[in-house]
Amino acid sequence: MKHLLTATAAAALLAAPALAQDDTVKxxxxxxxxxxxxxxxxGMATGAEFAIQEINDSGNFPLGTVEPVRADSTCIDAxxxxxxxxxxxxxxxxxxxxxxxxSGVTGAVLQNVARPNGIVMISPSATSPALSDxxxxxxxxxxxxxxxxxxxxxxxxxxxxxxxxxxxxYTNNDYGKGLADSIQSAFEAQGGTVTISAAxxxxxxxxxxxxxxxxxxxGDILVVAGYADQGGQGIVRAALDAGAxxxxxxxxxxxxxxxxxxxxxxxxxSYGQIxxxxxxxxxxxxxxxxxxxxDATGAYTAESYDAAALMLLAMAxxxxxxxxEFKDKITEVANAPGEPIQPGxxxxxxxxxxxxxxxxxxxxxxxxxxGNGESAxxxxxxxxxNGEFETIGYR
Amino acid sequence: xxxxxxxxxLLNFVVVPATxxxxxxxxxxxxxxxxxxxxxFSNFAHGxxxxxxxxATILFTWGLQAAGISLGPVPTALxALPAGIAAAALLVLGTDRxxxxxxxxxxxxxxxxxxxSMGVMFIYNGLVRLxxxxxxxxxxxxxxxxxxxxxxxxxxxxxxxxGLRTSQAITVITAxxxxxxxxxxxxxxxxxxxxxxxxxxxxxxxLSGINPERVVMVTWLIVAALATVAGVLxxxxxxxxxxxxxxxxxxxxxxxxxxxxxxxxxxxAGGFVIAFSEVTITYAWKKVLEYLxxxxxxxxGLVQLLSTDYKFAxxxxxxxxxxxxxxxxLFRGKSV
Numbered sequence: 001m002k003h004l005l006t007a008t009a010a011a012a013l014l015a016a017p018a019l020a021q022d023d024t025v026k027x028x029x030x031x032x033x034x035x036x037x038x039x040x041x042x043g044m045a046t047g048a049e050f051a052i053q054e055i056n057d058s059g060n061f062p063l064g065t066v067e068p069v070r071a072d073s074t075c076i077d078a079x080x081x082x083x084x085x086x087x088x089x090x091x092x093x094x095x096x097x098x099x100x101x102x103s104g105v106t107g108a109v110l111q112n113v114a115r116p117n118g119i120v121m122i123s124p125s126a127t128s129p130a131l132s133d134x135x136x137x138x139x140x141x142x143x144x145x146x147x148x149x150x151x152x153x154x155x156x157x158x159x160x161x162x163x164x165x166x167x168x169x170y171t172n173n174d175y176g177k178g179l180a181d182s183i184q185s186a187f188e189a190q191g192g193t194v195t196i197s198a199a200x201x202x203x204x205x206x207x208x209x210x211x212x213x214x215x216x217x218x219g220d221i222l223v224v225a226g227y228a229d230q231g232g233q234g235i236v237r238a239a240l241d242a243g244a245x246x247x248x249x250x251x252x253x254x255x256x257x258x259x260x261x262x263x264x265x266x267x268x269x270s271y272g273q274i275x276x277x278x279x280x281x282x283x284x285x286x287x288x289x290x291x292x293x294x295d296a297t298g299a300y301t302a303e304s305y306d307a308a309a310l311m312l313l314a315m316a317x318x319x320x321x322x323x324x325e326f327k328d329k330i331t332e333v334a335n336a337p338g339e340p341i342q343p344g345x346x347x348x349x350x351x352x353x354x355x356x357x358x359x360x361x362x363x364x365x366x367x368x369x370x371g372n373g374e375s376a377x378x379x380x381x382x383x384x385x386n387g388e389f390e391t392i393g394y395r
Numbered sequence: 396x397x398x399x400x401x402x403x404x405l406l407n408f409v410v411v412p413a414t415x416x417x418x419x420x421x422x423x424x425x426x427x428x429x430x431x432x433x434x435x436f437s438n439f440a441h442g443x444x445x446x447x448x449x450x451a452t453i454l455f456t457w458g459l460q461a462a463g464i465s466l467g468p469v470p471t472a473l474x475a476l477p478a479g480i481a482a483a484a485l486l487v488l489g490t491d492r493x494x495x496x497x498x499x500x501x502x503x504x505x506x507x508x509x510x511x512s513m514g515v516m517f518i519y520n521g522l523v524r525l526x527x528x529x530x531x532x533x534x535x536x537x538x539x540x541x542x543x544x545x546x547x548x549x550x551x552x553x554x555x556x557x558g559l560r561t562s563q564a565i566t567v568i569t570a571x572x573x574x575x576x577x578x579x580x581x582x583x584x585x586x587x588x589x590x591x592x593x594x595x596x597x598x599x600x601x602l603s604g605i606n607p608e609r610v611v612m613v614t615w616l617i618v619a620a621l622a623t624v625a626g627v628l629x630x631x632x633x634x635x636x637x638x639x640x641x642x643x644x645x646x647x648x649x650x651x652x653x654x655x656x657x658x659x660x661x662x663x664a665g666g667f668v669i670a671f672s673e674v675t676i677t678y679a680w681k682k683v684l685e686y687l688x689x690x691x692x693x694x695x696g697l698v699q700l701l702s703t704d705y706k707f708a709x710x711x712x713x714x715x716x717x718x719x720x721x722x723x724x725l726f727r728g729k730s731v
Contacts, residue, residue: 172704196679196697199704205633206416209677209703212408216679217697234634242407243544243556 023064025321027052027311028088030099030109032075037101043298044124045070048098050292051308051346058347062354063321066312073100078108085113095321096120098307101300103128103174110140120323120330122311124303129178132372138327143303143310143367145275145377147175150251151182153273153379153395154223155190158249161271165193166249167219169210169235171226172199179225179251195219202230207238215244223249228256240266247271255382255389264387271392277366277378278394285343285364302364303375309346310334310361316353334369336360400555401686407544407557408682413674414667415563415632418570421666422625423643424650425577425659426618432594432657433614434495436508441622441647443519446640447486448623449630450527452479453534460536468538468561470631479627484619490515491615499611516641523637532635537561555686562632573624574663577617581659586613594657642707646673649710653717655724664725669710677703 029048031041045068052066069092073081081100088094096119100106106126114121115137122141123131129148134140158166168183170176176199184194196217200210214222222245226232232254239245240263250259250272259267285305289296296302313333318326333349338358341349349359361367368376382389423445430438438444455475465471494515498508540546541564544556581587586609593600593610601607626640633639650669654661680698688694701709717724 198702201704203636203638205629205636205639208408208412209674209706212412212674213677213679213697213699213703215408216682216699218682241539241558241560243548243558 025061025064025066025312025315026092026094027066027068027308028071028085028092028094028097028099029068030071030073030081030085030088030097030101032101032105033070033072035075035077037075040125040299041101043295043301044101044304046294047289047296047298047301047304048124048308050289050294051305052312054344054346055309055312055350058350060316060347060350060354061312062316062319062350069094071099073102073105073109075100075102075105078105081105081109082112085109089113089117089119094119095315096122096311096323096326098122098124098304098311101125103131107131107134110134110136114139118323120311120327122307122330124307125300128174129182132374136372138373139323141307141310141330141369141373143306143365143375144300145375146182147179148182148186149374149377150179150273150275150379151184151186153377154183154249154251155186155192156395157271157273157381158187158192158221159190163192163220165195165219166221166223167195167214167217167245168197168223169200169214169226170197170224171231171253172201175253176225183223183225183251193219200226200231200235202227204231204234207231207234208242210235211238211242211244214239215242219245221245221247221249223251224254225251227253228259233259233262236263236267250382257389260384260387260389266387267384268386269384271381271383272389273379273381273395275377276380276394278380279362279366279378281342281362281364281366288344296364305343306361306363306365306367309343309363310367313341313346313349313353313359313361316350317359331369331373333359334361334367396553397686400553401683403547403551403553403555403557404682404686407555409671409674409678411557411559411563413670415566416674417667417670418566419625419629419632419666420643420646420650420670421663422570422573422621422628423647424654424662424666425574426621426625427647427651428654428657428659428662429614429618429621431651433590434499434508434611436505436512437648437656438618439509439512439644440490440516440519441618442640442642442644443516443523443637444483444487444619444622445626445629445643446523446635446637447519448479448483448619449626449635449640450523450637451482452476452623452627453527453532453630453635455479456534456536465536469565470535470537470562472534472536472627472631473565476624476627480620480623483623484616486519487615487619488612491611496611520637520641527637529637532630534635535562535631560632562628566628566632569624569628573621577621577659580617586610590614645707646670646710649714653713653724655726658724658726661724661726668725669713672713673706673709676700676709677706 029045033041049068052068055061071084071088100109103126106123120139125144127144127147129146132146170180224232224235248270252274255272255274285302286296314326314329315321317329317333338360341359341361343364352359366378370376379395381393383392427441452475455478456472459471538561541559544558548556589605590610646669650665651662653668654665681694685693
């Protein structure tokens with residue numbers, strides 16, 4: 001009797017983890033639930049879990065039931081984010097991680113946890129250009145475009161409009177500096193000249209001194225990599241007042257109605273671009289989210305959905321939850337060739353994969369992975385006409 | 396022609412903005428210097444007194460705008476200015492009654508009063524942000540330009556242009572009027588003379604029957620008026636945001652010390668010295684030099700001594716140099 005009991009207990013002990021491993025695939029959701037972007041993070045996690053839910057509901061996922069495990073990356077504390085990621089892998093036993101949210105901690109988790117453990121990470125929101133060149137052993141992907149991508153888009157737009165010389169000013173933080181650097185390198189690679197690249201501080205009353213320097217350096221157009229409600233607006237005001245520049249190139253931080261409300265027709269002919277696409281996937285995703293009762297327009301919510309969907313589709317395609325085996329499938333399922341997959345069609349995608357077919361995941365953000373496994377990004381081109389931003393195209 | 400272009404570019408980017416900025420600093424420094432000369436302490440709350448007066452003026456301006464009253468091409472704020480001055484005067488007189496008078500009666504050391512004024516500064520600062528919020532307020536509603544750069548270019552046919560904003564012209568004109576009235580008051584009225592006497596030698600002034608409380612009250616009234624006028628002009632010319640007024644404290648004190656603390660004439664000179672130094676040192680001279688120099692000598696760099704990020708550092712540098720070599724300032728004020 002005693003023997004039997006021990007044997008049963010031992011069998012149960014052995015069987016339980018084995019069963020769990022067979023039937024449950026754990027996915028870590030490592031986002032900044034506390035800290036500077038905590039208001040965005042709830043929506044992002046909901047987006048990712050929504051995709052997981054859809055996969056589970058379809059019943060077509062070949063590797064078991066998917067279970068999300070949340071962990072806090074804090075956005076700013078690399079040590080805390082690293083510890084949280086360690087815990088996800090060692091004690092929760094996640095197969096892969098969606099995250100992290102902010103660029104700084106994402107880099108830290110990638111180097112300290114993901115690479116040593118050989119675990120795939122897909123970040124929905126880290127946009128720093130530095131992550132493009134980071135050593136990642138092919139484990140790191142992101143569904144948000146790098147700021148470097150916008151620099152290339154801006155250089156393209158400028159070239160098409162025949163601009164050869166630009167003056168460049170940026171808000172003095174990581175975003176502004178990173179974007180300015182990428183604009184400068186992309187534009188100079190095309191043979192353009194950047195006459196000056198000068199920082200401006202936000203929150204000052206007067207930018208005439210900055211404009212003095214920019215005007216002295218000269219250029220066909222002034223690129224203002226700043227914020228529409230902050231120094232960027234002051235720069236435009238001072239440039240117009242001093243007659244230094246009449247038209248401006250406006251990156252995403254500047255494309256805001258508050259800018260046209262302030263200046264109206266004064267900045268007619270200025271043009272810019274902001275992340276966005278006219279894809280049907282975005283519309284479908286918004287409708288699905290509406291039905292499910294969450295807001296799809298939140299920052300990086302759609303990107304989070306795409307990150308989770310891509311990860312699970314790649315696992316299904318590889319028939320394995322081992323990062324080393326499915327990491328190469330991520331780019332494959334994201335890009336052509338194959339059957340285009342919209343949001344809400346994840347079940348169908350799994351069926352196609354089960355039959356040995358090929359899919360091209362389009363998703364909520366019309367995603368296309370380029371370079372080192374990051375979203376090419378889609379930009380909406382706008383121009384100021386009669387004091388309003390008008391969409392003139394997508395690229 | 397090239398010479399004219401260089402001159403016009405210089406006017407547009409250096410002379411006109413620096414003159415307007417200098418006038419604003421001079422008015423601010425006058426207030427600081429009066430408090431220092433007569434009440435004998437450095438009033439750190441001055442920047443925030445400016446912010447409070449400006450805020451009151453903005454609120455009255457909104458009231459006037461809502462009532463449909465305007466001055467046409469001239470900003471409505473000028474009409475609201477007296478009300479703003481009255482509000483600021485009530486505030487500083489109330490503060491004097493509640494705070495400064497207590498320390499004055501105990502003949503407190505000036506250092507204590509300086510620290511007290513810092514406390515007052517934080518209270519004013521919080522008060523202003525509480526009432527109007529920390530954001531930007533633009534309350535200039537008149538015609539923006541007297542003539543624009545484009546008008547100028549078309550009229551003269553030059554490559555460069557110079558624009559003159561209404562607010563810049565108003566700043567300079569108002570500053571001249573205010574300074575003229577102030578000097579007339581100090582030199583030709585009984586109260587003004589008693590203030591100067593009190594400033595020169597307090598004991599002697601008391602012996603000759605000057606009422607110290609009256610002198611103090613008049614001083615605060617003048618300071619409130621100067622602070623509000625300076626603040627409103629700065630806000631019209633640039634924009635109103637409580638924190639920038641707090642940051643203005645440094646150039647204002649630099650101006651007052653460079654000119655010589657306690658010397659009204661020095662405050663004005665100091666204001667312009669600081670403003671012109673800030674602008675010329677951070678200006679990129681490339682454009683002007685390109686017009687003036689023969690092609691072979693044209694500069695390839697920007698010819699900028701300091702990046703514009705270091706604008707405030709210029710005030711600091713001048714301050715340090717003056718304190719080292721001429722602690723009484725240009726106009727022989729009191730040594731600090």
